[in-house]
Amino acid sequence: MSNLTNNFIAGSWIEGSSYVANINPSDTNDTIGQYAQASISQLEDALHASKAAQQKWTETGLEQRQAILMNIGEEMMARSAELGELLSREEGKPLAEGKGEVYRAGQFFTYYAAEVLRQSGDTADSVRAGVEVDVRREAMGTVAIISPWNFPTATASWKIAPALAFGNAVIWKPANLTPASAVALTEIISRQDMPEGLFNLVMGSGSSIGQTLAESSQVDAISFTGSYDVGRQIAAAAAKNLTKFQLELGSKNPLVIMDDADMDVAVAAATAGAYGSTGQKCTASSRLVVHEKIHDEFVDRMSKSTSSLKVGHALEEGTQIGPAVSEQQLNSNLGYMDLARKEGCEVVCGGDALELATPGFYMQPALLTGGDNSMKLNREELFAPMACVIKVADYDEALKVANDTDFGLVSGIITRSLSRASHFRRNAEAGCVMVNLPTAGTDYHVPFGGRKNSSFGPREQGQYAKELYTQVKTSYILAGNP
Ligand code: NAP
Ligand code: MG
DSSP: OOSEEOEEETTEEEOOSEEEEEEETTEEEEEEEEEEEOOHHHHHHHHHHHHHHHHHHHHSOHHHHHHHHHHHHHHHHHTHHHHHHHHHHHHOOOHHHHHHHHHHHHHHHHHHHHHHTOOOOEEEEOSSTTEEEEEEEEEOSEEEEEOOSSSHHHHHHHHHHHHHHTTOEEEEEOOTTOHHHHHHHHHHHHTSSOOTTSEEEOOOOIIIIIHHHHHOTTOSEEEEESOHHHHHHHHHHHHHHTOEEEEEOOOOEEEEEOTTOOHHHHHHHHHHHHHGGGGOOTTOEEEEEEEGGGHHHHHHHHHHHHHTOOBOOTTSTTOOBOOOSSHHHHHHHHHHHHHHHHTTOEEEEOOSEEOOSSOOOEEOOEEEEEEOTTSGGGTSOOOSSEEEEEEESSHHHHHHHHHOSSEESEEEEEOSOHHHHHHHHHHOOSSEEEESSOSSOOOSSSOBOOEETTEESSOBSGGGGHHHHEEEEEEEEEOOOO
C-alpha cells in the first residue's frame, strides 16, 4: 500500500495496526491517502510518554514555550493556502473557507503564545500572623483532545494551543473523516524543540480509541467537541475517574428577523448562517424566526439568494457550497427533507441531491416555510444546508420561539431597534448572541460556548480557556525569623 500516513506517539511516527482510506467528498474517485489507526497499546505508550514530557515542559522556560507556539502559528498562517487546500479536499468546504480556517487556526497559536507570558497570581496575608499566602495556577497534566471533522484544524487548534501554553501534555484523537489535516498540523508540531511525548496524535475510531482515551485514569482533563450523544458518553467516562472535562456539542440556533430589519442585512446574515460550510456548523442558523409583516418579502428575497448559491467541487473556483462531508451525512440531510415535507413544510427551493461532473455528496441548499417550532425538524440539529422559516406575530413571540429549544449555543437578531436588540441580548438563552450579524463567525480572543445541551464545563478560547487547562494551588508560607 502506498501513501501511508502514521500516528505520532512518544516523539516518533508509528505505523498503525490498520489503515483507513481518506476520501474526497467532492470527488469520491480521489483517495487522499491511507491513515493509521492506533492500537490500544500504542495509546498506552502515548499516555505513558506524556507524563515525563509534561514534567519537562513545566520546567521549560516561558520564552521557549512562547517561541514554540509562535513558530507553529506563524508556519500555519504562512502555509494556509497549501494546508487549506488539503483541508477543503478532505472535508469539502470551499477553498476560501479551508484557507481561512487554517489561517485562523494559526492565530490561536500566536494568541496563546502571548498568553504564555501573561503570568499572574494572587498573594495575600494569612489570617494567621506571620503567614503568607500564594495563589497560582498549575497545569492539569495530560489533556485528551477529541475533535470533530467539520472544523478539523480550527477546533483542534483552539484546544491544543491553550493546552500547551498552560503547560500540559496533549493526546489528540481527531475525527477519522479528516485525518490529513490532523497529520499536517502534527507534522508542524513534531518539528518543534519540545520534549518527546509532549504532543501525541492517535488517529482511530471514536468508539475504540476515543472511548478508551476518555475512560483512561491517566488523563487529567478532557476537551471534547462533537455531537450531543457522544458528549454524554464522554461525560459518563470522565465521571468514573472524576476527570475534569469540557464539552462543546450541537445546537439549533435561531436567527430572529424583525419587521424593522434592514432586509439586505437580514438576507446576507441568514444566507451565510444557514448555508455556509454546507450547514455543517454548530453555529448554523437552521431556524429563521421571521416577523409576519415582512415574512413574504423576506422569503422572496431569501429564495433568490438561496437558489443563486453555486454548489460545486470544493476546490473549483466560484464554488460557494461544497458537498456534505460523507454519504452518511448526505443521506441524513435528504432524510430531514423528507421529514420536512411529512411535517407539513413547503419547500420554497432546493433540497435535492445533485449530480455534478465529479461524483460527490452534493445537495442544493433548501429553504423551507410553514415551519412550526414544535416540529421535529425544528427541534433537532440538522447539520445540513437547510433553513426553516417560522412565522411569528411580534417580538415577544419571536423571543419565546428563539428560546424554546434544548440547545443554546448562539442566538441572533436582525433589527434596527436598539431597545429590542438590548432586550434580546439580555434575554436570549444562549452562550453567544449576535446582533445584525450571522449566527456563525466568532473571534478567538473572547470566550466561546453555549448553554443547555450545547455545552458543559468551562468556556473555550480567549483567557477563559485557562479554567480547563489549569488548576489552582493555594500555598501557605510561614515567614522565617531574620
Ligand atoms: P461526533 O460523532 O460526536 O464525533 C466527534 C469526535 O468524537 C470524533 O473524533 C469521533 O471519532 C469521536 N468519538 C465518537 N464516538 C466516541 C466515543 N464513544 N468516545 C470518544 N470519542 C468518540 O461528532 P461529529 O459528527 O464529528 O461532529 C459533528 C458534531 O459536532 C455536531 O453535533 C456539531 O454541532 C458538533 N460541533 C460542535 C461545536 C461546538 O463548538 N459547539 C463545533 C463543531 C462541531 P470518529 O472520527 O470515529 O467519528
Ligand atoms: Mg475525507
